[in-house]
Amino acid sequence: MRPTKTLRRRAIAALAAAGLLAACSTEKESVNALDVFGELRAKLSNANPPPLSEAQIRQSLATVPGPIRFLEVGNRGGQALIAPIGQNGDYVTWASAGGQNVVFRNGFAVQSRGLGGDLMSSDEDALLPLIRARQQGTAPYVMRFLSGDNDTIVYNYTCNVLPRGATDYVAGEINGNATAVEVHCVSETGPDHVSRYVVSSDGYVLSGEQWFGQLTETLTYRTLR
Amino acid sequence: MRARGIMQTTAMALVVCSISAGTASAQGQEQLSPPLLQYPQERVPSFNAYGLPGLVDMPTAEMAPDASFGATVSHFGTTTRATLSFQVLPRVIGSFRYSLLENSNLPGNRDGDYYDRSFDLRFQLLKEGTYLPDLSVGLQDFIGTGLYGAEYVVATKEIFPGVRVTGGVGWGRLGSYQSFGSTGTRPSNDVGRGGTADYERFFRGDAAAFGGLSWDMTDNLRMKVEYSSDDYELETTRATGFDRKSPWSVGGDYVFRNGNQLSLYYAYGSEIGAQFTVLTNPRTAPVPGGNETAPVPVSPRRADQAADLGWTTQPARQMQVREALGEALDDQGITLEGLSLEADRATARIINRRYNAAPQAIGRTARLMSRALPDSISEFVIVPTTGGVPSSAVVIRRGDLERLEFDAADAIYDRVAVVDAIGRTPPVFADQYPKFNWSLAPYFRYSAFDPDDPLRTDYGARLSASLEIAPGLELAGAVSQRLGGTIDEATYSADTQLPAVRTAAPLYARESDTSLDRLTLAHYGRPGKDLYSRVTAGYLERMYAGVSGELLWKPVDSRLGLGAELNYVRRRDFDQGFGIQSNMTPSGEIPEFNGHVSAYYDLGYGFHTQLDVGSYLAGDVGATLSVNREFANGWRVGAYATKTDVSADEFGEGSFDKGIRISIPLNWALGSPSRRAENITISPITRDGGAKLGVGGRLYGRVRSDHQPEMAKTWGRFWR
Known part of the structure; x- marks a missing residue:
């Protein structure tokens, strides 16, 4: 067979196959092969969800009782409001309506789920007391992520906690005095980073611009109520 | 005897594997290379027209980052090659190639088109150090028809930042131009049947030198120049349309961020050629960790409820538990097929419909069990099944789940038992089949x-x-x-x-x-x-x-x-x-x-x-x-x-x-x-x-x- 005929046939075959790709099935977890292209399109268009408006935030504060935090996922620009859905000791799991969770310990983010490139766990036992006390000092800090191959990537940090003085904290329904704290972390295994927090007088981390891994980069959160 | 060759190669690869093995990971699983996120950190070398690390047409001693999986299509003159390559081990790369030689009168041609399959292997003997170069030995088309049959020893060294010089000695095709000596007589190849590794040919016959230079001008641009020891005799005597005028070729690569490479070259003094190499690495993922929604958190028990066994005498409450758990699991892509409740133990028989990694299904089931089951139950047994047949039983203490929820995954791994499901599998619910x-x-x-x-x-x-x-x-x-x-x-x-x-x-x-x-x-x-x-x-x-x-x-x-x-x-x-x-x-x-x-x-x-x-x-x-x-x-x-x-x-x-x-x-x-x-x-x-x-x-x-x-x-x- 000569190439032109073959090529034409293949083009028809490819088109027919593409048209047929939308399979139907009674199986609950069937995956459409076209999803691959959907994912690619989403990546190519780099479409970030629109930021939350002041009005949306005010409305949520009016309708949702209890604590609320604002969350922004650094490099993807995704924003969400989150509320607590579970507590285990000091750890409080906050969830967005979109099915993402972030776990905070005394207001400090220690894990996430559903963001992509999640911080799977961290050892902040030595670092967090320094931040909460707004005290200068050095502490070890460990962050764990899943690799592309489902292995665990462990970054061992040494962090310097640097209090940056008093600041006003104004967000949502909270308005009060607090202290700004900067944390510089260095490591031989992971990228060095700087995170910034605002800590209340009773040692609760009200807000953070926290380095949260190479995919998320900075996770920004603010307590609104 | 020929299979023995394959086995020898495999055994050799495995020996290299155990020698070059790296550190053990968290769960005691041995790893060849450290874990990666989205892209390898190491430099990705230039790929040549044979779809292996090299210059334009000649090989270098370089290796791709461990586990790199490449697909290359190259064309110049009358030759088109499509190659899949895989970095099997940090120091072993293999490839499979399907090539087309046009305007040829080789036996087996169809209207002048001659197709050929070939396998290559390259082993890196030395890794570049301060003074020593990368040193590799390669077998080209060692198991096919021998059309591209060649062997080589090649060294590559970075002499200035970004500038690498390569020199080597080749036999077979790579010893066919300006040979400087000979190592015995090379038996003729058996174009037509192929499929055997012909040891007698390896490193036999005329030997010639090849070499070249590559220069990483920027992170994305690379220039390369080479001197080829391949005289392209078959292409010029058994085919028409290709004229080898010079041993010199020059080329340029554009390297994309993900390692993909687009190359253009002026080959053998007569031909404009092009190639595209797509590289991926199974050790990386577009979204490491995945982007599925979050699991529900563990619900710790209340101490005052732990002794409450009232539910054991209330079938209606047990049914409520079953229904609540079944519904919640279904939402997570897990089917609850059976559940047995004892005073202090619950066993769930599940089908994991969604998660490629079984532990993820186990972890999600355990967390939902912590929310749905009465507080007196202190042990969860989860039995994953495939096609109705139980394949294992994972035993988790509820206290460990509560205590270790925010620790590294290793911590709970050490406390969990994976045992045979025989004798531990609850019967299926009556409404599950057919x-x-x-x-x-x-x-x-x-x-x-x-x-x-x-x-x-x-x-x-x-x-x-x-x-x-x-079932x-x-x-x-x-x-x-x-x-x-x-x-x-x-x-x-x-x-x-x-x-x-x-x-x-x-x-x-x-x-x-x-x-x-x-x-x-x-x-x-x-x-x-x-x-x-x-x-x-x-x-x-x-x-x-x-x-x-x-x-x-x-x-x-x-x-x-x-x-x-x-x-x-x-x-x-x-x-x-x-x-x-x-x-x-x-x-x-x-x-x-x-x-x-x-x-x-x-x-x-x-x-x-x-x-x-x-x-x-x-x-x-x-x-x-x-x-x-x-x-x-x-x-x-x-x-x-x-x-x-x-x-x-x-x-x-x-x-x-x-x-x-x-x-x-x-x-x-x-x-x-x-x-x-x-x-x-x-x-x-x-x-x-x-x-x-x-x-x-x-x-x-x-x-x-x-x-x-x-x-x-x-x-x-x-x-x-």
């Missing part, structure tokens, strides 16, 4: 390497249905309607000395557009501890009907599995309807019985091997060795070779059955969870020797992922 499922989906089939048309394709629609009558008892079938394609145009050649067990495939393809792909009644069972069984009867595959029985011994915590399979086969009619025809083919009778015993072993460092020994479809007796490099995200890249008592002459082109298998998990590409994978087998030639029955549902693949050695590899996903 289960009926169907799907209508497009299918796409291909048949490669036919010299008349190197890539034949078929497409159409396939209706599949299954009825699970009871482990399944009636399943598939009918496909071909809508178009060219596979039916393949020429049927009766040129075989064995019963035509697979070479008759074109007869099946051309006879009917509607085919009953399979229709089987299968029973899967657990005859005892560590044992799994399967009996399948009916239309087993497109060419054979019959009965297939299998028994597998695979302890839940063992890296070793042993199995046996016995098949009774009858040849199906060419129209692939319900008819059966005689097993007598023009070239001999297909035996009614075939079968093999198998050993499966997880070698560690991501390598897995399988050895099958037995009687094949055509009645030949022999063994198949498969070696896969497997990744915890589901990627598998491997090779297999079968050698039976059929001689190379009886076997025909290719000399013995061999091929490459690649499995790419859909969830890796999508980022969202799915258990589906795309499986690709590249078999250079389909002959009748070493052919196996294509029955579905073989046991090892069904039970392995729920066993401890596999779970250990993906345990990081327990809390995901």
